Amino acid sequence: MKIKRKMLLLPVLAFALAGGTAVVPASAKSASEVQIQLTYGNESGISGSSVGKAQIKNGISYMQASLVRPMGIEILWNNTDKTATFSGWNKSFRVQLGSSTGMLDGKKVSLGGTPYMADKELYVPAKFIAAALEGGTVRWDPAKQTLLVNRLHMYRSYSEAFEGQVYSLSLDSGELNLTTKQKTTHKLATLDRGLDVTDFSFEHTPAGLTLLRVSNLYGEPHVFADYYTYLLKNGSVIRQGHTSTYTSFGPSPVWSDGKLVMNDGQTLRLIEDGTGAVSERIDLPHLMGATVTKDVYYNVEAVYKDVLLVRPTDTALLTLVNRTTGEQTLLYKELLSPELQKDVEQIDYMFPGDHIKLTGRKGNVFTFTVNHMDGSGESVFTYMLPGAE
Numbered sequence: 001m002k003i004k005r006k007m008l009l010l011p012v013l014a015f016a017l018a019g020g021t022a023v024v025p026a027s028a029k030s031a032s033e034v035q036i037q038l039t040y041g042n043e044s045g046i047s048g049s050s051v052g053k054a055q056i057k058n059g060i061s062y063m064q065a066s067l068v069r070p071m072g073i074e075i076l077w078n079n080t081d082k083t084a085t086f087s088g089w090n091k092s093f094r095v096q097l098g099s100s101t102g103m104l105d106g107k108k109v110s111l112g113g114t115p116y117m118a119d120k121e122l123y124v125p126a127k128f129i130a131a132a133l134e135g136g137t138v139r140w141d142p143a144k145q146t147l148l149v150n151r152l153h154m155y156r157s158y159s160e161a162f163e164g165q166v167y168s169l170s171l172d173s174g175e176l177n178l179t180t181k182q183k184t185t186h187k188l189a190t191l192d193r194g195l196d197v198t199d200f201s202f203e204h205t206p207a208g209l210t211l212l213r214v215s216n217l218y219g220e221p222h223v224f225a226d227y228y229t230y231l232l233k234n235g236s237v238i239r240q241g242h243t244s245t246y247t248s249f250g251p252s253p254v255w256s257d258g259k260l261v262m263n264d265g266q267t268l269r270l271i272e273d274g275t276g277a278v279s280e281r282i283d284l285p286h287l288m289g290a291t292v293t294k295d296v297y298y299n300v301e302a303v304y305k306d307v308l309l310v311r312p313t314d315t316a317l318l319t320l321v322n323r324t325t326g327e328q329t330l331l332y333k334e335l336l337s338p339e340l341q342k343d344v345e346q347i348d349y350m351f352p353g354d355h356i357k358l359t360g361r362k363g364n365v366f367t368f369t370v371n372h373m374d375g376s377g378e379s380v381f382t383y384m385l386p387g388a389e
Contacts, residue, residue, distance in 0.1 A: 009055035024167055031055035031118070034145055035120035036063045036126065040133070041070045044170040044194025054125060054147050060113040061138055063121035065095075071133060072156030072171065077122075084115075084122055086132070088155025089170040092243040094131045095124055102131055154194075162202040165235075166213065176214070178235055188237055191216070191228055207274030210231050211254065223247055223350050229254075229262055229274055238276040241269070245299045248351040249311055250318070250358065256303035265297030268308075287326055288312065288319075302358050307385070309358055317344070320366075320383075331356055335368060336382040352378070 020274045036054035041047030052067045065075060065084060068211040073088045082097040095102040095115045102111050112124035125145060126138045135152035138213040138348045156171035165187075168181040174191035203211040210232040216361040218224050225247045231239040241262035243252060253261050259279060260271040284298040288310065301318065302309035308321045319331040332344050332354040365383040 003351070010024050023136070030056040031062070034147060036061075036070075036149065038063075038135075038152055039148075039150045040135070040154055042154040042174065042194060044192075046172070053121070054126060055118065057113075057116075061126040062116070063126040063147070064114060064127060065073065065115075065122040065124045065129075067134065068129060069150060071154045073133075075245055084124075085323055089138075089157040089168075089175075091132075091155045095122075095128075097122075102128070122138065123302070135282065135324065158195075158198045158200075159203075160200045162200075162210070162212075167200060169195070169198060169200075169214065171198060178229075180235060181186040186235070187230070187239060189228075189230060192226065192282070194218075197222060205260070206274050209238075209273060211260065213254070217247060225249075227252060231260060231262075232270060233276060238268075239271050239278075244297055245311075246311065246352055248299040248348075248353045248355070249299045249316070250309075252300060253303055255327060257305065261300070261303050262296070263298070263300050265299070265313075268300055268303070270297075282308075282323070287321060287323070289326060290330070301362075304361070311353065316347075317354050318356045318358075329386075331368065335370065339374075340370075 038050045050067045052064045056064045076085045085094045100114045111128045115124050130149045130157045133152040136150045139148045152174050159168040164181045168177045173260040174193050176188045179185045186372050195216045201213045212226040212230045216226040229241040230237050241264045262269045269278050271278040297313045299311045309316050320333045360367045366383045368381045369378050
């Protein structure tokens with residue numbers, strides 16, 4: 001699973017001490033080496049396991065600290081005081097070389113052992129890690145000569161700063177928080193659980209609002225996309241939208257004629273900047289003449305006063321729709337040769353669509369690019385609105 005990160009992670013060499021390699025205590029050198037297996041998961045059904053090295057020293061089980069990274073725990077090493085700080089969503093703990101006490105979620109605790117370095121890796125008591133990550137007991141499997149730690153929790157998160165404030169998202173629970181310049185934190189919204197590859201984009205609107213768009217790519221090989229749009233005023237959400245599409249679809253517009261565009265796949269809203277008032281609502285299934293709307297989302301890829309460009313998830317075909325009459329034009333029929341039309345009609349269930357993307361409009365003439373499915377490149381096409389001169 002590929003998770004985008006912007007913080008400093010714990011590489012193997014991060015623990016090399018300044019001026020030379022780490023000094024390994026004699027007792028650590030004589031420790032008995034075994035394997036350890038960690039299993040973890042979250043409430044949305046995402047799970048996994050990590051296998052690595054462990055050591056038995058003076059009857060205490062120690063594990064490589066870096067094994068916690070797949071659970072969303074990031075590790076920062078401070079070479080001055082020889083401490084490692086572990087952090088994830090609403091989770092933090094810290095250990096120090098040679099000290100049997102540490103910090104867990106802001107409280108001083110006994111580690112049940114003393115962290116040490118071996119082969120440039122930090123080793124931490126396995127029972128402490130199990131407790132810190134809210135897992136089960138540490139068990140020994142004599143047949144496999146392996147330590148087992150099950151039911152560990154996940155603390156994956158993603159964060160970015162914008163205009164001095166930090167926006168943080170739990171990839172497991174979907175909770176979206178804002179930490180202000182005054183270091184106060186409050187909840188903005190709740191997205192879906194079990195997010196995968198996420199990203200933020202920010203925009204400061206002309207009227208002083210903040211527009212936050214959160215993307216989440218998921219499925220293998222990341223063929224689906226969720227887009228969450230939030231309009232914020234004074235640190236609070238005043239409007240929001242959410243669309244589920246395929247990654248092969250075109251991007252949704254943010255603006256149309258000075259108004260913000262929000263779509264939930266069924267209703268398109270045009271929002272006034274500054275006030276957040278809804279100036280217009282468009283019932284997309286009604287406009288498209290749909291009789292069955294369940295599980296069909298309408299990805300709107302352009303909004304103009306006279307027409308919309310809409311791509312329904314059931315057909316994945318870019319459609320030009322007259323906003324007054326509801327008249328529809330399937331663009332692949334107008335732009336592509338009969339041979340290429342046949343290619344489009346052979347549905348690709350992983351990356352559906354006609355691969356037509358809008359690149360601009362000048363007057364009544366639209367410009368599109370088409371990426372050829374045989375990998376031969378792309379072509380540029382123009383289309384003029386019917387009746388236009």
